[in-house]
Amino acid sequence: MPSNHLFFYFNDDLKISEHWVVNGTNYGKTSEAWLSNMDRHKKDHADFSQHLWQSRGRKMVGILAFVLYGLC
Template sequence: MTNAGNSGIQNVEIIVGDISTFEHAGTYDRVFSIGMFEHMKNYGELLKKIGRWLKEDSLLFVHYFCHKTFAYHFEDVHNDDWITRYFFRGGTMPSANLLLYFQDDVSIVDHWLLNGKHYARTSEGWLKRMDKEIVAVREIMEMTYGKEEAVKWMVYWRTFFMAIAELFGYNNGEEWMSSHFLFKKK
């Protein structure tokens, strides 16, 4: 919000909440969803809910990471399913085109893919920043997870960043990637 204000943009409202329980009566010119759909299941109902917040000429931008072909649930079945257990419990890895099948309340304007190497570099950057600011990170981990669990969670986060970098860098970034959608109200 500070960046918007510094740029002279005053008509921005940032709302952070649990979309599964969030209700809102207002409407907006633009709605952005960044990294939420991977944690959701019922895309039809979700897009219906978001569609109610769109004015007639509004646009919805959705960003999510995805697999190029297959959608699959994150399932905590085996001991090595830690990334699901700690980061994506109940979530889904969407396919690149999954939202194209949910256009009852919104219509696609544009859809594009970003090579996974971009997200791999982002994850590597997060890891470098974490390592550079390790004292501050440890304090945050202690506040978030408790003093006894802080080191464990620091390892989880470091491993998460490395795993994501490897996953999205695989096959030259052409297997797992980011998908962007621009929708309008139907």
């Protein structure tokens, strides 16, 4: 989730006309659902990772781990 004040760092390029705070509850629910789905399909991800390792090498698997699990 972006920082509450992220866009204020770009005052030279953006003009903020309105600003409000979102508590992040929906973001948290979405993240939990995404993680639960990833856990349910862990074998599929492992099979895909193995395929990438064999066809593209270690670099691609590292990128996949970062995208899927945020491990790198």
